[in-house]
Amino acid sequence: MIRVELSVAACLLGVYALFLIAMFAVLWSKASGRRQHAVTTQGQTPQIRDALVDYLSGSNDQTRIREFLRANRGEMVDTLLQFHGTVGGSARDRLCDLALEMALVHDWCRDAGSKDRLVRRKAYARLSFVCAYEPCRRVAGDLLLRALQDSDREVRLSAARALVQSGSIADLGKVFRLAVSQSLLNRILLAADLRRHATELCAGAVPAVLAGDNAKETIAALQILVAWERAIPLPNLHELLESGNRDVRLEALRLVPLVPLTPENRFSLLRTLREGDEDENTIAALTAGRLRLQEALPSLARCLRTGTAELAANAAAALAEMPPKGWQTLEQIAGGGNTAALIAAVALERARRKAGV
Amino acid sequence: MGAVVSFLVQAIAGLLFALGIATFVSLLKGCFVLRRMALAGRQDHSAAILKSPLAPPVSTIAIPPDASPESLLFARRLLELHFGRNEVVIVLDGPPESELEVWRTEFRLCPSARIVAGKLPTAPVRGVYESRDPIRVVVIDKEKGGPVDAWNAAINASTSPVIGLIDPQSEFQPDVLLRLIQPMVDSVDETIAICGGVSAPPSAGLAAQFGALESLHAWMTRGAALAGRNRTLPFPGSVVLVQRSAVVQAGGFTGGALELFVRLHGLALAIGKPYRIAFFPEPVSHIRTPKTRAELHLQVERDQREIARAFFHRVATAGPYGWTILRGLFLVRAVRPWLEMAAYVLAIVGLAVGWVSIFAVLLVLLATVGMGIVLSMAAVVLREVAEPNSPDERRMAAMFFAAIPENLGYRQLRNLWLIDGFRPPATPKKQHRGSSAKDRPPAVSAAAK
Secondary structure (H helix, E strand, O other), X not given: OHHXXXXXXXXXXXXXXHHHHHHHHHHHHHHHHHHHHHHHHHHHHHHHHHHHHHHHOOOOOXXXXXXXXXXOHHHHHHHHHOOOOOOOHHHHHHHHHHHHHOOHHHHHHHHOOOOOHHHHHHHHHHHHHHOOOHHHHHHHOOHHHHHOOOOOHHHHHHXXXXXXXXXXXXXXXXXXXXXXHOOHHHHHHHHHHHHHHHHXXXXXXXXXXXXXXXXXXXXXXXXXXXXXXXXXXXOOHHHHHOOOOHHHHHHHHHHHHHOOOOHHHHHHHHHHHHHOOHHHHHHHHHHHHHXXXXXXXXXXXXXXXXXXXXXXXXXXXXHHOOOOHHHHHHXXXXXXXXXXXXXXXHHHHHHHHHHOO | OHHHHHHHHHHHHHHHHHHHHHHHHHHHHHHHHHHHHHHHOOOOOHHHHHHOOOOOOEEEEEOOOOOOHXXXXXXXXXXXXXXXXXXXXXXXXXXOHXXXXXXXXXXXXXXXXXXXXXXXXXXXXXXXXXXOOOOOEXXXXXXXXXXXXXXXXXXXXXXXXXXXXXXXXXXEOOOHHHHHHHHHHHOOOOEEEEEEOOOOOOOOOHXXXXXXXXXXXXXXXXXXXXXXXXXXXXXXXOEEEEEHHHHHHOOOOOOOHHHHHHHHHHHXXXXXXXXXXXXXXOOOEEEOOOOOHHHHHHHHHHHHHHHHHHHHOHXXXXXXXXHHHHHHHHHHHHHHHHHHHHHHHHHXXXXXXXXXXXXXXXXXHHHHHHHHHHHHHHHHHHHHHHOOOOOXXXXXXXXXXXXXXXXXXXXXXXXXXXXXXXXXXXXOOOOOOOOOHHHOOOHHHHHHO
C-alpha cells in the first residue's frame, strides 16, 4: 500500500517539478531576450534624443528621425514623449508638429478607440501632451470630450488634462465638474491644472457647482478652491459660511482668506468664533489670524482661555499675529498659572523672536 | 506498535501533502492577483501629489530602542522622505538622561508647545520637543511603558490623519509615502490602510538566497494572495499607511503592525461596513536581504514572534474573525513545523527499530523536502509569470535552484526556529498606563522646565 502511495506522490511531484523546470526555461529565455532588447534600445535612445534636440533647436533635417521611426517606432515615440514637461512654447509646438507630421497623432487617435483600456490609457496620455498644439487638437476632434465619460479613471484624467490645455471655457467647466465628482486623487491632479483658469472658472462653473444641492460636490469644489491658494472673486461665500452642512461651513471657513473680505464674510467669521463648535472655532481662529481681524480679539482670547489644546494653540497663534493688542492679550493670559498661560507664553515668545523684538 | 507508528507516519505525510497543496493554491492566488494588478496598470502621480496642498499630511512614527547611530540614522532617513507634509514622530520610551541628550543634540531639540492629548491610554509623557532646525520632527519623552505603549503615545501625538509605519529593518525608497498614499486618496472613504513593498532581492550567498525565498513566500501569500479576498496582512519589510481614525477606533496598538491589521480587519468585518485594506506591490520597500545565517535566524524569529503574538491575541483583537484571518498562517507557520519534525522523528526511530519501512521514510522526505523544493520553485516561477520584470535572469536562476539546498538542511533548522518562536507572549509586567492622556497635564509643561 505504502509503495503505491509513494509512487503516486513521487510521480505527481516529479511531473509537477518537470513542468516548473520547463516553465522556468521559457521564462529564463524571455528574461534574457528582454535584457538584450533593453541593452540594444538603450544604445539607440541617446541617438534618438540627439536627433530630436537637433530638430528642436532649428534643424529641418528629418532624415535621421524618419530612419529611427522606421527602425524603432516604439522607442522613438517614447523618447519624443520624454520631452513632456521639459519643453514649452515654440519648441513644444515644433515637437507636436513633428508628431502630427509623422502620423503619430493619427495613430494615437486610432488607439483611443481601442477596447483595451491600457491601449486607450496610453493613447490619451500621449494625446494630452500634444493637444496643447491647436492643429493636433483639431485632429483629436471631440475624442477628448467623449473620453470624459470613459469607464477608465486614467483615460478620463488624461482627457481632462488635455482639455484644460486647449479647451474652451465650456470645456473647462466640464473638467471642473468632473474633478468635483471624482476621487480626491483626481481632484489633486486636476486642481493644479485648473489653477491658471481660476478667474474664468469663478465666473461660471464654480458658482454653479457651489449653488447646487450636492453637498459632496460643494465640499470638493471648495477644497479645490482652497488648494489653488490664490485670491479669487467669489462674492457669495457668506451663504456657504451660513450653510446648514457643517462640513461645507468648515471648508468655506478655510476659503475666507482667499476671497475679498466683505462685511457678510466678516460677520459670519466672527459669529462662528462666538458660536461655532470646536473644529469651526479652530479653523476660524486660523483664518482670523491670517486676516489680522482685530474685532476677533475677544473671541480669540476666550478660545485661548477655555478651548481645547488645539484650539487654544491656534487662538494663541492668531493673537500673536496681531500686535500690539494681540500681544497685550497674550501677556495678560500668560500671567496666569494654567495651561492657557503656558500656550500664550510660548506663542508670545515665538512671535517676538520672529519680529526680532 | 509498529502498525500504529507506520500509520502515523503515513497520516502525517498525507497532512503535509495537503498543507503543501494548500500553500501552492495560495501562491497561485497570489500570482493571479499580481497579474491582475499588473494588467490594470498603475500610474505614478507622485510629482502632482508632492506639490498638492490637498494631499493629506502623514505622521511617520519611529520608536527607537536607544540612541545608537542606527536609530539616529533611521530617524534621519524618515525625515528625508519625499512628501509635502510629513511629520516624523519619535517616541523615546523611558530613556535615560544621557540618551535624551543625544537626541537633543542630534536634532537641536527645544521644548514644544504641542499638546499630547489623544484618546489612547499611555504612560505619562514627560516632555515634547521640536527641532530648532526647519525640519518637522516631534520627539516625545515618556515614562517607560513598553513598545506598544510607545506606539500609542505616538498616535496620540500625531496630528495627521494618516500614520506611516516603517520597519527599521527594511530598505525603503525616499518616495515611499508619495507612492503609497495614491491608493488611499483614490478611495478615501473605504481605504483604511495600505501595505506596500516587495520581497527581498536575492544576492550572493546561501543565507541571502534562503532569505529571499522566505521573503518571496511571505509577500506572495500574506500580501498578494490575501489581497484577493481583502484580507491583506503586513509582511516583513512592508511599509504601512493607516488612517489615524481607524487606529483610534480600534483602540490603538495592542502589538505590532500585524496585530493591528488583524484588529482592523476584525473590527471592519464586525461592523459590516465596506472597507479596503490595499496591497501595493511596488518596489517602494523590502526587507534587508540577510547576509549571514544569524541574520536570517533573527528575521525568521522576529516574524514568527509577531505571528504568534497576533495568533494568541486573536480573540481579543478580532473576535470570531481572528481565526478566519489567521488560520492560514497558523497552519503553515505553527502546525507544519511540528508535523514535519514529528514525521522525521517517527520515521527515523521507526526505521531504526524496524516499525516502518524505507518506503515510509521516502514518503516523509517527499512530503517535506520534495514538496518544499517544488513550492519554492513554484514561488519563483509564479512571481515571474505574474510580473515579468526580472532585471537579471541569472539572479532568477540562482533563486530557482536555491530551492534545492533550502530544503536540504535549512528547512529542518528553520522548523526548529519556528517551533521555538511560536510561543504565547509572556504576560506583561504591570505597566504604568493607568492614566489616559486627557487626565494628564499637557506635555507643554516641558516648556516650563
